[in-house]
Amino acid sequence: MDNCIFCKIANGEILSATLYEDEDFRVILDLGPASKGHALILPKTHAANIYELSDELAGKAMILAKKMAKKLTDALNCDGFNIVQNNGEVAGQTVFHFHMHLIPRYKGDGVGLTWTPGKLSDEDRDDILHKVNN
Numbered sequence: 001m002d003n004c005i006f007c008k009i010a011n012g013e014i015l016s017a018t019l020y021e022d023e024d025f026r027v028i029l030d031l032g033p034a035s036k037g038h039a040l041i042l043p044k045t046h047a048a049n050i051y052e053l054s055d056e057l058a059g060k061a062m063i064l065a066k067k068m069a070k071k072l073t074d075a076l077n078c079d080g081f082n083i084v085q086n087n088g089e090v091a092g093q094t095v096f097h098f099h100m101h102l103i104p105r106y107k108g109d110g111v112g113l114t115w116t117p118g119k120l121s122d123e124d125r126d127d128i129l130h131k132v133n134n
């Protein structure tokens with residue numbers, strides 16, 4: 001993808017603060033961090049979102065997320081960890097190259113990743129089970 005900033009960063013055409021690199025991925029520090037150590041896992045090949053990502057890279061990305069969560073937690077001594085991945089504008093995606101957010105969490109950090117819980121209605125439960133399982 002010629003005009004994709006994360007393609008350029010992942011492949012080293014644009015310099016970034018890199019925490020890890022292998023043949024498939026680069027892990028960089030987010031320029032607008034939610035917390036100290038907020039990093040992004042970028043595949044080197046372009047996929048706009050999880051729907052376009054290959055099964056092989058999806059599996060490798062999750063294993064890498066686990067490895068980086070441990071590494072960042074040990075290095076930064078954070079108290080918890082969020083892994084977030086947005087797909088589509090309505091879901092908060094702003095850069096349309098698949099990425100996973102690695103967000104170290106610290107007691108009292110005020111990072112807002114929460115939502116107001118609703119209540120699962122019988123109608124929605126039945127509708128979803130019917131649509132997904134048929």
Ligand code: 5GP
Nearest residue numbers: 016028029030031032033086092093094095
């Ligand atoms: P999204 O909202 O698409 O899930 O996340 C995009 C993330 O990429 C944001 O957290 C934003 O701060 C980060 N970001 C956007 N442009 C750049 C950039 O050029 N370099 C880096 N390191 N992070 C970026």
Ligand code: ZN
Nearest residue numbers: 004007046097
């Ligand atoms: Zn891209």
